[in-house]
Amino acid sequence: MLLLNIGGFTIAGMTLAGFAGKYHWFFDLFSHFRIQYFAVLTALSIFYTLTKRYTMASFLLLFTAINYYVISPYIWTQTPEPATEAPVYRALISNVLSTNGEAEQLLSFIDETNPDIVLVMEMSPPLLSTFEPLRAAYPHQLIRPRTDTYGIAFYSRYPIRQGDAVEAGNVSVPVLSLTLDMEDQLLQFYGLHALVPVSSRRYEHQRLQLESIADQVKAQDQPTIVAGDLNTTQWSHHFRSFMATSQLEDPSRQYSIMPSWPAHFPPLAIPIDHFLHSDDVFVVRRFKGPFIGSDHYPFVVDFSIRNTQRPPAF
Numbered sequence: 001m002l003l004l005n006i007g008g009f010t011i012a013g014m015t016l017a018g019f020a021g022k023y024h025w026f027f028d029l030f031s032h033f034r035i036q037y038f039a040v041l042t043a044l045s046i047f048y049t050l051t052k053r054y055t056m057a058s059f060l061l062l063f064t065a066i067n068y069y070v071i072s073p074y075i076w077t078q079t080p081e082p083a084t085e086a087p088v089y090r091a092l093i094s095n096v097l098s099t100n101g102e103a104e105q106l107l108s109f110i111d112e113t114n115p116d117i118v119l120v121m122e123m124s125p126p127l128l129s130t131f132e133p134l135r136a137a138y139p140h141q142l143i144r145p146r147t148d149t150y151g152i153a154f155y156s157r158y159p160i161r162q163g164d165a166v167e168a169g170n171v172s173v174p175v176l177s178l179t180l181d182m183e184d185q186l187l188q189f190y191g192l193h194a195l196v197p198v199s200s201r202r203y204e205h206q207r208l209q210l211e212s213i214a215d216q217v218k219a220q221d222q223p224t225i226v227a228g229d230l231n232t233t234q235w236s237h238h239f240r241s242f243m244a245t246s247q248l249e250d251p252s253r254q255y256s257i258m259p260s261w262p263a264h265f266p267p268l269a270i271p272i273d274h275f276l277h278s279d280d281v282f283v284v285r286r287f288k289g290p291f292i293g294s295d296h297y298p299f300v301v302d303f304s305i306r307n308t309q310r311p312p313a314f
Contacts, residue, residue: 008044008056011037012063021237025203032233032270035259038067070235074257086304088284089182090115093275094298095193095229095261098124098149102293107133109289113300116157117180121193121229122294123151144174150193152228158182168216169208171195177216185305187281188224190217194231197238206231207238214245217278223305224248224278229261229296233270248276251283251301258288260297275301282306 014030015037021028041064048057092115096106100122107130110118118138120131123145131153135141138155144165145151150173152165159181165174176191190213197203210230217224226248232239234252243250252258252271259269273296277283282304289298 004044004047005056008041008048008060011040011044012060015041015063015066018235025197025200028197028203028236028238031235031237032272033268034067034071034233034235035257035270036268038064038071041067071257074234074252086282086306087182087184088302088304089117091225091227091275091301091303092118092289092298093227093273093301094119094289094292095121095273095294095296096123096127096292097294097296098122098127098151100127100293103127103130105290105292106294106298107131109292109298110134113289115300117189118153118155119176119191119227120153120155121151121191122149123153125151127151142176142178144176146174150174152176152191152193154178154189154191156180161186168192169205169210169212171205171209173209175209175213182305186222187305188217188220188222190224190226190228192226192228192230194229196231203238207241210238210242211245214242217246217248220278223280225281225303226276227274227301229272230274231272233272243276246276247278249279249281250274250276251286254283255286258286258299260288260299262295263291263297264295273297273299275299277303280306 017027018031021031041060045057045060045064094106096103125145128145134155138157140156140160142163143153152174154176161179161181163178166177168175178189180187180189194209195202195206197206257271259271260273283301285302287300
């Protein structure tokens with residue numbers, strides 16, 4: 001019973017700490033596990049109620065309610081009806097893991113789902129040969145392998161009219177900034193693997209990355225997508241700031257959250273891989289892929305571009 005009491009008080013404290021991410025990077029780490037807090041606190045509340053320890057049950061129910069309030073917009077969702085008859089495109093997003101010895105599984109999933117565009121993060125030099133077959137099916141590419149975990153690659157069936165790997169926020173990690181010609185519309189696409197915020201320096205650099213991209217998105221006047229491993233969840237301070245500045249939409253509010261990491265231990269999985277879009281992009285469908293040997297699950301998004309006119313050709 002003592003251990004249960006300690007556990008309950010600890011999770012209550014972690015619940016509150018998650019709201020203080022604005023003030024210290026360490027507190028923000030606690031913001032990511034809201035679903036787990038809710039599940040454990042619910043179970044403990046029921047246990048204490050059944051054993052007639054009502055004071056402790058009431059205390060834990062308070063923190064259960066707090067976590068429920070935070071995650072509820074991503075649980076009680078309603079998929080909107082498509083508002084356009086525009087063509088539907090398919091994107092596949094995956095952090096493949098730079099040391100993945102089973103990366104062929106991702107190739108099989110790509111072949112199975114037949115996406116129009118593919119974003120692969122943690123593209124290391126040894127993995128280049130594994131993904132060489134994609135070059136035939138996807139003639140338009142921008143590939144920046146690295147020996148660390150921040151290599152990135154983009155494959156497309158549609159032409160890249162403008163594209164480069166840039167350093168967002170002067171952080172030396174490549175972010176892909178691409179203008180795609182999607183037949184009827186130009187689409188701005190940002191692909192990134194944000195820094196892991198596990199120190200004060202990395203937390204600050206992640207903030208600089210996301211702020212820089214948010215400012216660029218805000219200045220865009222065409223349909224825009226930001227996708228990749230952002231290494232942050234919907235409940236963190238950096239993510240909320242990014243969304244407020246960029247004014248992008250999160251399809252998790254229509255399709256529920258999609259925990260993607262760590263794939264090796266699903267009970268602790270959190271949603272750190274994202275597909276965010278401007279309001280003139282409509283998400284038709286979204287689903288998570290299978291285990292591919294990575295610590296992340298891949299995911300697929302079907303989307304269309306609605307109510308827009310194509311700018312003059314370049």
